Amino acid sequence: MRRRLPRMLACLLIGGGLTAIPPTVGFEQSGRSSLPFHTVLELEQTARLLAVLLDSGRAVINDNQMVLEGSQGKGLTTEAFERQLVDMFRGRAGIDLHELDDTVLAPRTKRLLRALVETSRQVIADLRRDLQPQDAGFTGFIPAVFGARVSARFTDHTGVRLKQTSLTPRNPANRPDAYERGALEAFADSAYPRETVISEMTADSASFRLMFPLYATRHCLDCHGEPKGVVDRMGYPREGLVLGQNAGAISVLLPVKP
Numbered sequence: 001m002r003r004r005l006p007r008m009l010a011c012l013l014i015g016g017g018l019t020a021i022p023p024t025v026g027f028e029q030s031g032r033s034s035l036p037f038h039t040v041l042e043l044e045q046t047a048r049l050l051a052v053l054l055d056s057g058r059a060v061i062n063d064n065q066m067v068l069e070g071s072q073g074k075g076l077t078t079e080a081f082e083r084q085l086v087d088m089f090r091g092r093a094g095i096d097l098h099e100l101d102d103t104v105l106a107p108r109t110k111r112l113l114r115a116l117v118e119t120s121r122q123v124i125a126d127l128r129r130d131l132q133p134q135d136a137g138f139t140g141f142i143p144a145v146f147g148a149r150v151s152a153r154f155t156d157h158t159g160v161r162l163k164q165t166s167l168t169p170r171n172p173a174n175r176p177d178a179y180e181r182g183a184l185e186a187f188a189d190s191a192y193p194r195e196t197v198i199s200e201m202t203a204d205s206a207s208f209r210l211m212f213p214l215y216a217t218r219h220c221l222d223c224h225g226e227p228k229g230v231v232d233r234m235g236y237p238r239e240g241l242v243l244g245q246n247a248g249a250i251s252v253l254l255p256v257k258p
């Protein structure tokens, strides 16, 4: 993680506003928050890792879409799911979820990561339990559905809010609030640096917010791609996205007090 620090500071926005603050100014700006800077960094790291973990689960569901569709969802065991999730997260974050005790992460960060793995597993276990033989074929269990189920449960268990959102949400429940909209508009600008999160302390310093951008892969385009307006197999008009374009974000709202 240390390797990523300079970039992380560059996009750490404290006290509101969405203008990028250069790294050195980032340190000074932290004075506006009532929290020590290392606490803000810890919140930033926790929120970012939770977003990467949720997105890794989405990607595993994406990779297994054919398996899910060919076997009434039963082809993907919870063990196989967890193994792939751990591999995907290790590749993306450089952290082994099975060896969390040996990492320098804060205790709360470790606890929340473990809780998110467990919640993700439970969602897969419930899917396997609930699918009926007549559900053969397309189960409708797509990354967004996985993400929404995991997010809802995770919020219930931990008080940390995770949400998938975009400027033109298919599901009204995913509609962005003002902060999320500002970040999504920044991500939508083709000049915006790729994979750079946007984050801030809320005005009352009670919560930390982070927006983690998502990008359209080939698979997403089946539904969200072109031709724009033509209905996809889920029954929604396609958004007309192209490969690599920003496809929305994962929004994290992390209460400062556990």
Ligand code: HEC
Residues within 6 Å of the ligand: 062, 142, 143, 144, 145, 148, 164, 165, 166, 168, 169, 170, 171, 172, 174, 214, 215, 216, 217, 219, 220, 221, 222, 223, 224, 232, 234, 236, 247, 248, 249
């Ligand atoms: C099989 C079609 C399908 C595929 C493939 C798909 N999506 Fe979606 N996506 C949907 C549907 C349907 C929803 C709305 C789900 C709901 O009701 O909450 C959605 C919702 C979303 C949302 C939340 C905002 C909204 O529109 O409600 C984001 C962000 C998103 N998708 C991004 C992606 C990305 C990125 C990929 C590729 C990794 C992807 N999707 C792949 C169909 C798809």
